[in-house]
Amino acid sequence: MQVDEPLIRVKDLSRHYQMGGEVVRALDGINLSIYQGQFVGITGPSGSGKSTLLYVLGGLDRPTTGTVEIAGTEISKLTEDQLSRHRGRTVGFIFQQFNLIATMSALDNVAFPLVFSGVSLKERNERASRLLEMVGLGDRQKHKPVELSGGQQQRVSIARALVSNPAVVMADEPTGNLDSKSSRDVMEILTRLNREEGRTIILVTHDYPTLQVTSRQVLLRDGQVVADHSGDFRSANFFNLQTSEFTQ
Amino acid sequence: MGFLELLRIIRQNLIRTRVRVMMTALGVLIGAAGVVLLVSLGAGLQRSAIQSFTGAGDLTLVTINNQSFSAEGAGGGATASGNNKKEKLTDTKLAEYEEFPGVLGVSPSVMLQGGLLRYKRMEGYGQIAGINIEKAAKFFEVETGELRLNTNEVVIGGEIVNNFYDPRTYEYGVLAGTDLTGKTITLVLQRTDAEGHYAEQAIKLRVAGVLKKSGNEADWSIYVGIKQVVDWNTWLANGQKKNYKKDGYETAYVKLDSIESVDPLVQQVKSDGFYAFSPIEIISSIKQTFGIIQIVLGGIAAIALLVAAINIINSMIMAIYERTGEIGLMKAIGATNRDVMLIFIGESASIGFFGGIAGSLFGLLLGYIIGVLATPIIAQQMGFDPQGASLVYTPLWLPIFVLLLCGTVGTMAGVYPALRAVKLDPLEALRSK
Numbered sequence: 001m002q003v004d005e006p007l008i009r010v011k012d013l014s015r016h017y018q019m020g021g022e023v024v025r026a027l028d029g030i031n032l033s034i035y036q037g038q039f040v041g042i043t044g045p046s047g048s049g050k051s052t053l054l055y056v057l058g059g060l061d062r063p064t065t066g067t068v069e070i071a072g073t074e075i076s077k078l079t080e081d082q083l084s085r086h087r088g089r090t091v092g093f094i095f096q097q098f099n100l101i102a103t104m105s106a107l108d109n110v111a112f113p114l115v116f117s118g119v120s121l122k123e124r125n126e127r128a129s130r131l132l133e134m135v136g137l138g139d140r141q142k143h144k145p146v147e148l149s150g151g152q153q154q155r156v157s158i159a160r161a162l163v164s165n166p167a168v169v170m171a172d173e174p175t176g177n178l179d180s181k182s183s184r185d186v187m188e189i190l191t192r193l194n195r196e197e198g199r200t201i202i203l204v205t206h207d208y209p210t211l212q213v214t215s216r217q218v219l220l221r222d223g224q225v226v227a228d229h230s231g232d233f234r235s236a237n238f239f240n241l242q243t244s245e246f247t248q
Numbered sequence: 249m250g251f252l253e254l255l256r257i258i259r260q261n262l263i264r265t266r267v268r269v270m271m272t273a274l275g276v277l278i279g280a281a282g283v284v285l286l287v288s289l290g291a292g293l294q295r296s297a298i299q300s301f302t303g304a305g306d307l308t309l310v311t312i313n314n315q316s317f318s319a320e321g322a323g324g325g326a327t328a329s330g331n332n333k334k335e336k337l338t339d340t341k342l343a344e345y346e347e348f349p350g351v352l353g354v355s356p357s358v359m360l361q362g363g364l365l366r367y368k369r370m371e372g373y374g375q376i377a378g379i380n381i382e383k384a385a386k387f388f389e390v391e392t393g394e395l396r397l398n399t400n401e402v403v404i405g406g407e408i409v410n411n412f413y414d415p416r417t418y419e420y421g422v423l424a425g426t427d428l429t430g431k432t433i434t435l436v437l438q439r440t441d442a443e444g445h446y447a448e449q450a451i452k453l454r455v456a457g458v459l460k461k462s463g464n465e466a467d468w469s470i471y472v473g474i475k476q477v478v479d480w481n482t483w484l485a486n487g488q489k490k491n492y493k494k495d496g497y498e499t500a501y502v503k504l505d506s507i508e509s510v511d512p513l514v515q516q517v518k519s520d521g522f523y524a525f526s527p528i529e530i531i532s533s534i535k536q537t538f539g540i541i542q543i544v545l546g547g548i549a550a551i552a553l554l555v556a557a558i559n560i561i562n563s564m565i566m567a568i569y570e571r572t573g574e575i576g577l578m579k580a581i582g583a584t585n586r587d588v589m590l591i592f593i594g595e596s597a598s599i600g601f602f603g604g605i606a607g608s609l610f611g612l613l614l615g616y617i618i619g620v621l622a623t624p625i626i627a628q629q630m631g632f633d634p635q636g637a638s639l640v641y642t643p644l645w646l647p648i649f650v651l652l653l654c655g656t657v658g659t660m661a662g663v664y665p666a667l668r669a670v671k672l673d674p675l676e677a678l679r680s681k
Contacts, residue, residue, distance in 0.1 A: 060580055060674050080584075081586065089582065099573060101574055112578075116581065116582040116584070118250060118253075
């Protein structure tokens with residue numbers, strides 16, 4: 001599945017915040033290459049910079065120094081509007097809080113990103129409807145978010161992340177607000193997307209079972225990559241290395 | 249994002265916050281209705297004023313005076329300075345005006361300096377003017393009788409009959425409704441010479457015709473052949489005869505073929521140093537006065553619109569607080585700043601626009617109701633005849649203007665909130681929930 005050129009190439013990436021006169025080094029010299037078809041779990045303790053890394057990769061946040069290249073585009077050089085369009089085309093986001101629009105039906109929520117890329121109403125609804133079927137909500141298309149369970153809402157947002165057929169799906173703690181049954185459903189869908197459709201997924205989590213289904217794990221601490229492991233998650237030192245991170 | 253998409257999103261956003269949208273639009277509605285109603289009222293009053301001034305109005309009759317009205321009125325001619333150019337209103341000059349483009353006819357007019365009218369036991373008065381009837385035939389229309397001024401014949405204005413009173417009781421309007429056509433009225437001239445001798449002569453005059461009411465001074469005038477008036481004036485002045493051929497006339501009338509011809513002639517007359525008067529000038533000054541009234545009334549109502557604009561801004565800022573997460577999401581899924589800007593300005597503009605539509609309609613409705621209910625009362629109190637017209641008159645441009653104004657106000661009010669939405673950092677916005 002891997003090809004020679006990485007889909008995402010991160011070089012010397014730093015992201016510093018100014019916080020009450022103090023500089024917080026949320027990311028501090030990250031080098032990372034992510035390839036087409038990988039299911040990457042980014043993990044680490046609170047404040048390790050894992051979410052920041054995800055959002056910088058996704059173009060919602062900008063690097064202080066260093067470069068991020070996705071699908072051949074160097075995103076730190078883009079203007080704000082170019083970056084917006086880039087996000088719309090290349091990245092599908094899944095958030096912990098779902099971020100569905102409460103007044104829109106499931107179908108409209110899923111189709112919403114296509115509004116900004118100029119896809120016709122008919123095609124938008126067709127694509128959104130197909131994706132809702134795919135996540136098992138074919139019979140809930142007209143339901144508003146409040147009429148859906150947390151797990152169902154998150155599945156709607158997975159469908160939304162896929163609707164513009166992005167190069168990479170980025171999920172920030174997608175199971176963070178879900179019970180274990182719903183979490184398993186959501187992870188099952190993500191795994192299927194990765195295995196069956198070859199979708200590249202980057203997922204931020206500090207949840208051990210969630211991490212288990214990923215094919216590559218990156219451990220951050222204090223804004224730096226301290227471990228990067230591919231393959232069977234349980235076999236490596238990685239597990240030993242990071243157990244301390246999960247003791248809380 | 250295409251225009252239709254934008255409209256669809258805006259519509260959706262307005263519908264889901266409909267209560268607040270309606271409350272905000274209500275503010276615009278009140279402002280818009282106020283502007284429409286008050287300006288319509290101003291316009292209606294203006295129309296009534298013009299109508300009551302001109303009646304069926306002869307707008308194409310210009311009166312030329314060698315002296316100003318005010319000088320004549322104030323000092324009985326004693327202080328009148330005449331014209332500074334030393335031009336005289338002679339027959340030659342009038343012949344020149346007759347050649348002016350659009351002129352149908354020119355007649356000099358000589359005022360009788362005194363005189364009292366009698367009809368049976370009643371006394372009356374009127375402006376008695378000698379005119380050249382061949383020329384004047386072009387500018388007068390008779391209601392009854394005919395336009396003919398042989399010796400001792402007069403043509404009287406339509407209101408003259410109302411100028412008679414009973415000398416014992418001073419009761420006016422005693423002849424109202426009487427048709428004087430063909431009747432004989434008596435003109436009484438009185439003079440006192442330098443030695444203090446009093447003399448009186450009574451001239452019997454036959455009313456050849458009564459003029460159609462025109463709303464101008466002709467209604468209050470009695471026209472006689474010019475030569476007779478000159479003779480009477482000479483008698484009144486104890487034999488001193490004015491040489492009109494040499495010194496020129498005090499007044500002349502010019503009849504024009506169309507309203508468009510009036511202004512060039514008036515300009516020419518003024519540049520010759522005479523005073524020119526036409527109802528059009530009065531109308532334009534009425535229009536000016538009422539234009540100011542309309543602006544003031546509209547301005548008062550516009551304050552309501554200003555408040556409405558602030559209300560929209562406030563409402564939109566609230567919307568942005570409420571929808572911060574949504575704005576963040578829109579940016580995350582590919583909405584550009586332009587998209588976000590257009591959505592919020594569009595919502596704001598729509599509130600203004602729909603408020604404007606509803607307000608204009610409401611203003612028209614209110615205007616109609618007030619017109620129907622209040623016109624008779626107000627007209628009675630102000631003492632004029634609305635002639636069947638409503639006191640509230642909405643020119644076609646007004647609702648269109650108000651609609652555009654409200655749309656513009658809504659759009660402008662949306663700019664600042666939209667800029668705030670644009671400036672939101674997508675990540676912080678997403679996390680705000």
